Amino acid sequence: MDYAFHLRDLLEVERLQTLQDNLSKAMGIALVVVDAEGIPVTKPSGFSPFCVASRQNPLNAEKCFQCDNAGGRAAMLHDKPIVYRCYCNFVEFAVPITVHGQYFGAFISGQVRVEPEIEQSIEHILGVDDSWRRDPNLIDLHKNVHFIPYEKFEAAAYSLLHVTLYLAEQGYSNIIQKELNANSVKLADELRMRAELERLLHEAEFKALTYQINPHFLFNVLNTIGRLAFLEGAQSTETTVYDFADMMRYILKKSDNKLITINSELKHVKSYLAIQKIRMKDRFTYEIDVPKKYLGIASPFLILQPLIENCFNYVVEPRECISFISIKAFDNGRDVILEIADNGDGIPGEKIGHILSGDIVCNNGSSIGINNVQNRLRLFFGNHYGLEIESPNKPNMGTIIRLRFPMTQRYTENDSSCSNAVSE
Secondary structure, eight states, X not given: OOOOOOHHHHSOHHHHHHHHHHHHHHXXXXXXXXXXXXXXXXXXXXXXXXXXXXXXXXXXXXXHHHHHHHHHHHHHHHTSXXXXXXXXXXXXXXXXXXXXXXXXXXEEEEEEEOOHHHHTXXXXXXXXXXXXXXSHHHHHHHHTOEEOOHHHHHHHHHHHHHHHHHHHHHHHHHHHHHHHHHHHHHHHHHHHHHHHHHHHHHHHHHSHHHHTSOHHHHHHHHHHHHHHHHHSOSHHHHHHHHHHHHHHHHHHOOOTTSEEEHHHHHHHHHHHHHHHHHHHGGGEEEEEEEXXXXXXXXXXXXXXXXXXXXXXXIIITTOSSOEEEEEEEEEOSXXXXXXXXXXXXXXXXXXXXXXXXXXXXXXXXXXXXXXXXXXHHHHHHOTTOSEEEEOOOSTTTOOEEEEEEETTOBOOOSOGGGGSOEEO
16 A cells, blocks of 8 residues: 655654754754755754854755755665766765655755865756855855764765665654554454444334334224224225234344335335324325435335334424424435435424434433434445435424435346336
8 A cells, every 4th residue: 555645644744853853953954844846844954054054045046945845856866975066066966765665755964075086077066056156155155064974974875765764664654553553443443333323223123113103092093993893894994904904014034134215115105104094194294305316216125114103203293283294305416315304393403413312211212213314314325325414493384304316226136016207
């Protein structure tokens, strides 16, 4: 695996400054560290009076930075220290800071004179520029530049190379270790998330009666069927029994693929609404408008009915007026948005976050169901997905719940009715 870091990631600037200051004093030469772009990352150590004064001029300073950058990159290409002359004719060397093929910067050192016969053979890194001679003060300072034997100067370059390589390798190893530790934590989090997904799926499949179906509703259904059997002929009773049987078959089935389709979810909700319609007659109306192209989109098992059931718990049953429930679908080009709306009195804004997180636990367990839906959508499809609740919290202004499903996720079921658009 390739990693890309910066010099400041590799070496602590404060420790680098201390090392640089001490080496400059010990070797008797100027030192500065530049990054991969030639920009100094440390304060200069042991700079000659000429260079200190020259760099007060922005133009001269820019030329110095260009020389440092060119020297560092030349050392990188040679993969060893190189000796050169700067544009002011001083002898300098650059020691590359390179780890595993990545160039981080360089130690730039020098501002010295060496033996004339050797000095003349050393090439300029960027040519000669005598514009600094316009300043008489710089001319005098240039004459007093420090002399050092070339052999000692070159030995200092290679000594610095070994120190630099050791520190750079150590810093690189520390970074990699931190990355590995971070990846280990991430992997552990992913494993925990996977375990949570399995737990939620288990609850949805095998404990649906406990978490998603209101026992009071089941009791009412049985009473309704009993009354119909007593008071009516066979047709309504038969329809109700079939709807109820379809619901129970769907709830209790185990999905080996862990995903079904929006179409199957809507068929289940239609059975639920049909039974409620017989039980509550004209106390509510509903509308389902989901285009055919969305029916094959993958959906977690038992994701819609808990939300529809909440409409009855908090909108239809507590009120005397006629309630309305709608289910419709649309897309934004990337996701399918399934929207459930009612005309109830809404939800206080401060409660919405608590409901989604499961912090509010209602007597009928509805918040558990909503939080379960939220978590399963996110764990199957990612944190971009989940529930969104919108409510003005005003009488008859209602609540809208939106669920997001990725359009790229499709699932094929052995269900001949999957090709039929759902519209009521």
